[in-house]
Amino acid sequence: MEHRDYQELVTGYALDALDPSEERALSEHLKLCSECRAELAQMRETAASLAHAAPAAVPGDHVRQQLLQSIRSESPPAQARPAVVPIRQSSGAWTTVMRLAAAVAFVALLLGVIILWRRDAAARKELARLSNQVGAQQRELQTEHDKLARQGEALRLLTSPEAKTMELAGTNAVQSAHASFVYDQRSGQGILMIEGLPPTPADKAYEVWFIPKGQSPIPGPTFTVSDGQALVSHTLPSEARSPAIVAVTLEPKGGSEAPTGPIYLSSPAS
């Protein structure tokens, strides 16, 4: 394509209305072409003014109250953490402690994965020996074994140079929840590491969704949570190999074909 062809894509790009292949092509060109970048900045300003075409509307007062409450219970923006933690707000300090504890727990989980992976071979032998023992224990051991294998797989993926990571944040319902989705675009192998989700109600399950740009959500695996954490591995179907958004909703047990329940986790749109 020539410069002129790219120029013609700029308006569609400013409205996020290009098809993925065009979008990729122009993204590459923009890195090199300051003229197109300047044009895009102007077109984005113009596109943003379209917001005025919607009639202004007044949100309920509770939105402002809840917003200010949420930011008070949250640590300050990442880029500018104050050196001093305000101790006088005991609830704030407690929240900080809880968040720290959650972070430590998550690191511990990751460390656990690494240690388990290192011990994988030994553990397999040990499991094999044990599994010869009492028959009643056998199924439980098999589960352990599978878990180890899954975690080993997770670690290989985490350390692969091909792996991509998406961060999922908790929605308003569960702001303390967080997840990381690591996946390999080539093989489609993916793993979702979740922390801070409330325990799954008996008749429900969490369901993962992969949403390619401009398309309907593609259902992923379902999982349940008892102690806030979960590790879900999944092979992405080919049509979801480069999801724009990954999200988690609460669905009836057994999962749904399309999301019906509240959103608990979602990655930001790019």
Next chain:
Amino acid sequence: MQAGPSKIDDHDLLRAVSRGDESALAEIYDRYRLILFGLILRILNDRHEAEDCLQEVFLQVWRRAADFDESRGRAFTWLVTIARTRALDRLRMWRSRTRLITPNEEPGVSEAANPRDDMLVSEQGEVVRRALAALPEEQRRALLLAYFEGLTQSEIADRLGDPLGTVKTRIRLGLIKLRELLGEGARSLY
């Protein structure tokens, strides 16, 4: 929005937000809630969802204010872009189910706390609506489908049964014409 003599500039406010200043976030909220809520409500067409989304947008502003780069555009554009993106994410999430329609609930322009802000919002709205009205019908329709429904040019072509090339041209000409018209009519307001 032009900073009046007593008003702190949007950029300074966002800088204060990035340092963790809660009152600066409250001020940004009060300045932009009407226009942003109007936008989100237009996209989602459900008051409850839209309020939830609005709160999410400002939480993102709180967390990511340091990312705002004034050399790349106005604060208004940055805020509107976050709001539109968040609202369209939600829309896509729910679109597979049903379009959220609440026919009895008209997203009306109701009373506001600060008459000056309200006046500015409606003045700017008037300028944009006038400019849009000056565009050919097909161009306007394609622009609004892309902006408020989050459709790609191909999807718009499918929806309207028009050739893709035609849709691309309409969007391109429409946005360029809009830029011209807003350049003439709205400079004083921005």
